[in-house]
Amino acid sequence: MANRLPALFIAHGNPMNALANNAYTQTLTQLGKTLATPSTILVISAHWQTLGTEVASTDKPQTIHDFGGFPPELFAQQYPAQGAPDIAKKVKQLLPNVVENPEMGLDHGAWTVLKFLYPQANIPVLQLSLDYRLSPAAHYQLAQALQPLREQGVLILGSGNIVHNLRAMDWRKIDAPPHSWAMAFDTQIQTGLKTRNHQALIDYLQGGEPAHLSAPTPEHYLPLLYIIALQQADESVQFIYTGFEHASISMLSFSVA
DSSP states (O other): OTTOOOEEEEEOOSGGGGGOOSHHHHHHHHHHHHSOOOSEEEEEEEEEEESSOEEEOOSSOOBOOOOOSOOHHHHTOOOOOOOOHHHHHHHHHHSTTOEEESSOOBOHHHHHHHHHHSTTOOSOEEEEEEETTSOHHHHHHHHHTTHHHHTTTEEEEEEEOSSBOGGGOOTTOTTOOOOHHHHHHHHHHHHHHHTTOHHHHHTGGGGOHHHHHHOSSSTTTHHHHHHHTTOOTTOOEEEEEOOEETTTEEOOEEEEO
């Protein structure tokens, strides 16, 4: 459909990417120049988990620096986008059990990506949380209800990492060769995306040791399910970026359009 906006899954990786000029950030900058301009952006970030699902309803979201041990330049970063309380109300209409949160701003899963896609911060942004009680299948089902927003000018963006194992990271080398299990899981997910095998993507933990090592906790993987749940019969997946950082962080990013 001509008026339907794409849905995006963007890997955010190390927060230091917010200060970087590399192939990944350059790709995001170029992508932002080619996307249709949305009226609003709805972000599902790995870094907002709640008991129950919440939607941010503030009109002036703060830039949240939800990390530690990084240089002052990173903490000085701001993304002064407006909020979208009107869209929060539409989300609540689509998902009646959602609770509005008038205080939640933009965590680093949101702003470290958006600063490259839309550097002028001139598009309203709000976030939807991940209910940590839900199964992957329940997240997928919930996400399907968001589809009408795509027809109303809203860009839905999932921000996480398909492979995200901090214990296995090589912190010294961003270009360290990826672990074999990380590559295996990344390839498995790419195959599921290419073949539209949503059930395999929902049941990702059935991928054995590579899956359990790649996603030792679910929150960075789950935003992917929100994006594939929005895929319509006439849509395909296009890979935006592939590769790894620090041996155990997949930067695989894709669009559904």
